[in-house]
Amino acid sequence: MLHNFGSINLDHFYRVPHLVRPGETLAGHDYRVGLGGKGANQSLAMARAGGQVRHWGRLGRHDAWAKELLEQAGVDTETIMLVDEPGGHAIIQVDDQGENAILLFPGANHGFSEASLDELIEAAAPDDWLLAQNECNALAWVLERAHAKGMQIAFNPAPMTEEVAALPLELCQLLFVNRGEAEALTGLPEGAAANELLDALAARLPDTETVLTLGGDGAWYQHGETRLFQPPLPVTPRDTTAAGDTFIGYYLAARQAGMPAETCLERAATAAAIGVQRLGATESIPELADVETLLGQGT
Numbered sequence: 001m002l003h004n005f006g007s008i009n010l011d012h013f014y015r016v017p018h019l020v021r022p023g024e025t026l027a028g029h030d031y032r033v034g035l036g037g038k039g040a041n042q043s044l045a046m047a048r049a050g051g052q053v054r055h056w057g058r059l060g061r062h063d064a065w066a067k068e069l070l071e072q073a074g075v076d077t078e079t080i081m082l083v084d085e086p087g088g089h090a091i092i093q094v095d096d097q098g099e100n101a102i103l104l105f106p107g108a109n110h111g112f113s114e115a116s117l118d119e120l121i122e123a124a125a126p127d128d129w130l131l132a133q134n135e136c137n138a139l140a141w142v143l144e145r146a147h148a149k150g151m152q153i154a155f156n157p158a159p160m161t162e163e164v165a166a167l168p169l170e171l172c173q174l175l176f177v178n179r180g181e182a183e184a185l186t187g188l189p190e191g192a193a194a195n196e197l198l199d200a201l202a203a204r205l206p207d208t209e210t211v212l213t214l215g216g217d218g219a220w221y222q223h224g225e226t227r228l229f230q231p232p233l234p235v236t237p238r239d240t241t242a243a244g245d246t247f248i249g250y251y252l253a254a255r256q257a258g259m260p261a262e263t264c265l266e267r268a269a270t271a272a273a274i275g276v277q278r279l280g281a282t283e284s285i286p287e288l289a290d291v292e293t294l295l296g297q298g299t
């Protein structure tokens with residue numbers, strides 16, 4: 001079982017002619033509300049991919065529909081608490097090129113007490129996995145406790161903040177980073193080559209398996225002497241929101257099923273390529289059958 005200590009947000013989407021500039025008032029031409037949050041997106045993607053995932057989350061009581069949606073997708077939601085607090089939400093602008101800008105309000109995602117997390121870690125099995133992103137509070141504490149219990153840790157340092165760089169990342173078995181996150185963790189300048197980023201990540205975290213996602217430039221896996229490249233799929237993105245989350249959920253499900261790293265990369269990249277052609281966060285995450293069809297393995 002994988003336990004995902006992750007955010008749940010209500011995403012408010014606006015299609016815009018361009019991302020709003022400082023001081024500008026801009027009219028959007030489409031508006032929708034959907035389930036998002038990096039944590040919820042990754043749980044839902046993992047469940048759609050056939051993985052076993054339990055979500056540790058906090059959700060405003062009025063947004064209980066979000067819990068049902070995760071449950072319908074196959075996520076174990078027993079450990080999602082409904083609380084009398086404003087829930088997390090995001091204001092997401094998507095421009096005509098599919099680029100986005102996200103304003104985040106953490107709300108209930110930042111209300112975890114150490115006691116409640118202790119109970120969740122206590123209930124997990126020592127050989128279970130923990131997955132986390134950077135949208136919930138008490139992150140360092142959770143990583144240390146989960147590691148002390150013997151759990152394997154997968155971490156996605158998104159969104160990147162100064163505090164993340166100070167986390168005990170050496171406790172992680174698996175790290176998922178995009179270009180910006182890799183640059184921030186290694187101190188390399190913007191635009192550094194993939195090989196330089198991977199070298200610097202390996203120097204900093206020699207025991208950690210690293211997956212570097214580069215959007216339209218493909219993805220890499222690195223561990224020890226092994227370095228694998230997954231070429232990008234030729235697609236025109238409509239909305240890149242949650243593409244990284246889709247990738248991570250599909251990767252982890254494939255890994256949980258015992259697939260080798262190159263297969264995990266291929267399935268994850270294929271799922272993300274389908275996702276970027278659709279609008280929204282959880283709404284864009286494909287079903288496993290769609291991914292297998294594109295992989296040429298459909299029935």
Ligand SMILES: OC[C@H]1O[C@H](O)[C@H](O)[C@@H]1O
Nearest residue numbers: 009036037038090242281
């Ligand atoms: O990664 C995409 C997600 O980031 C923010 O957490 C939004 O809620 C959105 O769903």
